[in-house]
Amino acid sequence: MSSPPQLPDELVERLRSVRSVGAITGAGISHESGIRTYRGRGGLYDDPEEGDRTVEALSAPTLVIDPDRTWAAIAGLARQAGAASPSLAHRALVEIESKVERFVLLTQNVDGLHRRAGSRNVIEIHGDILETECLGCGRVERLSFEELQACETAPRCEDCDGLIRPRVVLFGELLPADKVLRIRLELYASIPDLLLVVGTSALFPYITDPVAVAQRAGSVTIEINPEATASTDLVEYHLRGKASEYLPLVAAAL
Numbered sequence: 088m089s090s091p092p093q094l095p096d097e098l099v100e101r102l103r104s105v106r107s108v109g110a111i112t113g114a115g116i117s118h119e120s121g122i123r124t125y126r127g128r129g130g131l132y133d134d135p136e137e138g139d140r141t142v143e144a145l146s147a148p149t150l151v152i153d154p155d156r157t158w159a160a161i162a163g164l165a166r167q168a169g170a171a172s173p174s175l176a177h178r179a180l181v182e183i184e185s186k187v188e189r190f191v192l193l194t195q196n197v198d199g200l201h202r203r204a205g206s207r208n209v210i211e212i213h214g215d216i217l218e219t220e221c222l223g224c225g226r227v228e229r230l231s232f233e234e235l236q237a238c239e240t241a242p243r244c245e246d247c248d249g250l251i252r253p254r255v256v257l258f259g260e261l262l263p264a265d266k267v268l269r270i271r272l273e274l275y276a277s278i279p280d281l282l283l284v285v286g287t288s289a290l291f292p293y294i295t296d297p298v299a300v301a302q303r304a305g306s307v308t309i310e311i312n313p314e315a316t317a318s319t320d321l322v323e324y325h326l327r328g329k330a331s332e333y334l335p336l337v338a339a340a341l
């Protein structure tokens with residue numbers, strides 16, 4: 088039998104003086120809520136063709152050429168997200184936010200689980216799956232999971248008959264400028280004492296750069312992931328395990 092996970096004593100000691108926290112999360116933190124990741128064990132890319140098909144369906148060119156295909160993929164993710172509830176890991180981040188003077192959570196997830204858990208200062212850099220936007224008149228709407236799951240083909244706007252798109256960042260699209268500015272202000276202009284990177288394969292520079300910046304500034308840097316990623320060499324502590332095992336320990340130590 089393996090022993091329960093623990094934080095190194097010296098890390099527990101350092102966490103006591105932490106006043107500000109930045110957390111970066113990816114699909115892995117929602118894995119224990121029943122939502123499939125893309126990469127990592129058990130992810131879509133276990134079958135490379137299935138992985139490629141999904142990424143292609145959720146890409147900017149497909150939205151233009153075959154919007155029904157993009158919407159079918161969105162409806163599939165909505166079914167998973169609608170059936171999911173926040174895990175111990177999502178809740179531990181809420182506890183961390185309540186314990187420190189300053190907290191920012193940068194997530195790549197579009198499932199809304201951080202907000203549903205009660206996290207407040209969240210940058211949903213890839214958007215929120217429940218939001219839609221009309222490409223004709225710009226009308227923004229917020230749907231329920233039930234409404235979204237019913238969108239197996241691309242919906243049309245009731246006002247102008249324009250194509251409605253999901254308000255998430257598709258592969259090949261630019262990040263929203265207002266959210267990039269928030270990353271600069273909250274993770275660069277003011278570097279947190281503790282930077283956590285959890286459940287992301289961390290492929291993008293806007294994920295790895297804040298980790299490298301915090302590390303160079305002498306902040307405590309921790310990755311929580313059962314596998315090694317592009318962030319592993321940048322952090323001081325790689326806690327090799329599940330988010331729901333380690334995040335509650337970090338919350339308790341603050």
Ligand code: NAD
Pocket residue numbers: 112113114115116117118119122123124125126127128130195196197198199213285286287288289290311312313314316328329330331
């Ligand atoms: P990813 O799928 O590329 O990587 C998931 C990572 O999580 C892997 O490194 C894996 O080892 C790790 N992991 C798996 N289970 C874990 C656990 N219990 N605790 C901690 N770590 C665990 O995810 P990504 O880096 O977020 O990139 C995927 C992209 O696809 C993102 O851009 C995201 O927008 C989108 N996406 C979102 C969702 C969602 O909203 N839940 C789900 C799938 C994909």
Ligand code: ZN
Pocket residue numbers: 221222223224225226244245246247248249
């Ligand atoms: Zn419209």
